Amino acid sequence: MTAAATMDVCVIIAAKNAAETIARAVASALAEPETAEVIVIDDGSTDTTASSALSAADDTGRLNVVRFENNRGPAAARNHAVAISRSPILAILDADDFFLPGRLTRLLAVSDWDFVADNIAFMDETAAASAAADVGRFQPEPRLLDLNGFVEGNISHRGVRRGEIGFLKPLMRRDFLSTHQLAYNEALRLGEDYDLYLRALAKGARYKIIHSCGYAAIVRGNSLSGSHRTEDLKRLYEADRGILADNRLSAEAAAVIRRHERHIRGRYEHRRFLDLKREGGPIAAITYLLGKPGAIPAVAGGIFADKAERIRPTEALAERGNSNRLRYLLPASAELS
Structure with missing residues (x-):
């Protein structure tokens, strides 16, 4: 870890039957110098999710794995993690996904926000190993996202792959959530992120977006986030x-x-x-x-x-990038040299 880094981010991972991917997610979070704690909530898994998460622990004592005996859903898991965490900044990471190196540094360089999110690179599992090299390096171009733009960005269109703004994974300031008594709606098992961010924007949250890409999302047909009742x-x-x-x-x-x-x-x-x-x-x-x-x-x-x-012909995964297995959620016009 660099001496200059301020460790004030809690990374929250809600996981169910994620034994195959959870160690990668945990390791990517622990690799960020700004990570003060990683809290994994094993949400009633029937596989080895908890032990797989623990296998990625380093010697810093920053990893905390909590197991729910019964599945309670991602909203309940995240609320519990928020309640037991101590850090002033909260980050959500899905168990299938992982951070790209330097993600938190780039996000924390942005000023004046209550929520701040970066670009997402969608990829299949075969592209994950080389993602750090293949994902483009884009100018941040920070901008504010208002309530109207957020909601409009969450009205999906058939025939278009995952692309709603609600998929963004912002860092969140704990004090804003506490001041406005905001938490995940535990009745929801679909759109719980959208609902929380919308309620925050309705309370006046400053939600900033940068086009730098630091979050890798694995696209798979059997993911929990891709199916719903x-x-x-x-x-x-x-x-x-x-x-x-x-x-x-x-x-x-x-x-x-x-x-x-x-x-x-x-x-x-x-x-x-x-x-x-x-x-x-x-x-x-x-x-x-x-x-x-x-x-x-x-x-x-x-x-x-x-x-x-x-x-309709199947849409290719790629929109742009060094790999034909990559696409980005946000358009990025200017690459860093």
């Missing part, structure tokens, strides 16, 4: 409704949140229709629609989009 969609649009009811918002902000709520509610209605069709047959699904005529446009649009997606 129909009920999870319902809880997410209900969370939007809660934010609309509980905050004094501008007319523009309220309008964009309502757009997101309709977007998620439409996805829910489509999924609910498909569930009923699978479980009870076409008559059960059509009977449901007849009782909810307002859902018909969303269901029809979802069915049409599904059919179109089956015939």
Whole structure:
């Protein structure tokens, strides 16, 4: 560790059945000089996640692994980690993913923020080993993200790979969360990050973004973050409704949140229709629609989009970069020399 580094970041990793990747995530967090503590919450795993995490410990005593006997979800796991941590700055790292060297140094060089996030490099598992060399070095170009831009950036589009702004993993100042009594909504198992950041922005949080890339996200078909239940969609649009009811918002902000709520509610209605069709047959699904005529446009649009997606050529993972297995969440225009 460098003597100049200030160790004031707690890295939080919520993990379930992540034995194959958790050691890499832990090691990448411990390698950052600014990391004061790494807290792993083993959220009811049935594999060796806890022991695999411990295998990455160094001799600094910064790693703390806590095991939940029963799965409680990522929001509950993160809330527990926040409660037992001591550091003034909090960082979230998914168990599949890892930090690229120097990530925290670059983020902490930015001033005047309550949340600060950097670019994400999406890659498959085969690209992980060479990621530090392959990921581009971009000018930071810091900018503020306001509530409207954040919500607009979380309205997804079919046929486009993961790309919503909600996937960003910002550093968060503990004092802002404490002052505004903000925590993860434990009723959510989908969009819990989006919900927390939106509630923070509604309270006036300064959310900055830089285009430097320090977070590597592994794309895999069976990841927990890539799958969700129909009920999870319902809880997410209900969370939007809660934010609309509980905050004094501008007319523009309220309008964009309502757009997101309709977007998620439409996805829910489509999924609910498909569930009923699978479980009870076409008559059960059509009977449901007849009782909810307002859902018909969303269901029809979802069915049409599904059919179109089956015939659309698969999008390549790469958008730019040194590897055809890399793409970036944020556009980055200027590379460092």
